[in-house]
Amino acid sequence: GEDVEQSLFLSVREGDSSVINCTYTDSSSTYLYWYKQEPGAGLQLLTYIFSNMDMKQDQRLTVLLNKKDKHLSLRIADTQTGDSAIYFCAESRSNDYKLSFGAGTTVTVRA
Amino acid sequence: NAGVMQNPRHLVRRRGQEARLRCSPMKGHSHVYWYRQLPEEGLKFMVYLQKENIIDESGMPKERFSAEFPKEGPSILRIQQVVRGDSAAYFCASSPGGVRVDTEAFFGQGTRLTVV
Numbered sequence: 001g002e003d004v005e006q007s008l009f010l011s012v013r014e015g016d017s018s019v020i021n022c023t024y025t026d027s028s029s030t031y032l033y034w035y036k037q038e039p040g041a042g043l044q045l046l047t048y049i050f051s052n053m054d055m056k057q058d059q060r061l062t063v064l065l066n067k068k069d070k071h072l073s074l075r076i077a078d079t080q081t082g083d084s085a086i087y088f089c090a091e092s093r094s095n096d097y098k099l100s101f102g103a104g105t106t107v108t109v110r111a
Numbered sequence: 112n113a114g115v116m117q118n119p120r121h122l123v124r125r126r127g128q129e130a131r132l133r134c135s136p137m138k139g140h141s142h143v144y145w146y147r148q149l150p151e152e153g154l155k156f157m158v159y160l161q162k163e164n165i166i167d168e169s170g171m172p173k174e175r176f177s178a179e180f181p182k183e184g185p186s187i188l189r190i191q192q193v194v195r196g197d198s199a200a201y202f203c204a205s206s207p208g209g210v211r212v213d214t215e216a217f218f219g220q221g222t223r224l225t226v227v
Contacts, residue, residue: 004153035218042115043202043218088154097144097206098170099216101153 006089006102012109018076020105022089025070029091032065033099034074037086046074046087076107084109115140115205115219116185123225130190130197132222136205143186144216145178148200160186193226200224 006022024032030051035043049056049063049072056063062075076083089102116135124130136143141162146154147170157170160180171178175193180186190197200221 008151040220042117042220043204045216090154097142097159097216098156098167099146099154100156101146101148103148103151103153 003100004089004091004102006087006105008103008105010105010107012079012107014079014081014109014111016079018074018079018083018107018109020074020076020087020089020107022072022074022102023070024072024089024091024100026091026093026100027070028093029070031092032063032072033088033090033092034061034063035088035090035101037088037104039085043088079107079109081109081111083107115203115217117201117203117219117222119222120220121223121225123227124193125227126194127192130193130224130226132188132190132201132203132224133185134188134203134205134219135185136203137207137217140205140207140217142206142208143180144204144206145186145188146202146204148202148221150199154202157188190224193224195226198224198226 004024012018033048034046036046037043060077064073086104086106088104090099092099143160145157148154158178159167175191177189200223202221204216204218206216
């Protein structure tokens with residue numbers, strides 16, 4: 001199986017909250033990331049969290065980490081049409097430049 | 112300051128041909144990473160290069176694939192004698208230095224290779 005898994009699609013109504021889930025297998029993962037890819041653009045780092053944290057909030061984004069279950073989630077509050085994109089979960093070990101990515105969750109925001 | 116530029120965006124090759132994918136890192140970045148994304152899978156690390164050096168190619172297939180990052184010009188990922196299984200999106204990322212890839216890595220748009 002894949003090292004990092006996430007569901008492929010999510011549809012959400014404008015104004016609602018979106019929650020994108022991710023699971024990983026490597027217990028030595030130190031950094032966990034969320035990247036966003038808008039149509040025709042490169043992957044953009046949205047936020048990251050260290051494995052010794054369980055939550056990080058940045059404006060509309062909230063990252064929750066359950067290290068015991070190796071589960072990471074990204075919550076987007078008040079989802080807007082500009083949030084429509086592919087969201088990638090990724091992990092790396094301390095001082096390791098190699099990122100392991102999930103397949104990406106395509107988020108579609110409907111009016 | 113332009114971001115990481117990859118070209119072409121889309122590349123179609125017949126089986127047996129060669130594919131050359133180019134990556135121009137962000138200005139001031141001397142570290143380049145290549146990733147491959149097969150359909151419905153996550154991006155997988157292929158190779159890490161600095162100027163004129165291959166630092167880590169542990170993710171590169173043993174045959175037909177090579178990468179370079181010359182002193183002048185873009186980084187090139189070269190695939191010889193392409194097969195259908197090489198069809199994928201190839202992403203390049205760059206960073207200004209060091210081995211940490213957290214807030215410092217910037218990704219390009221990717222090149223989508225289709226082998227027919």
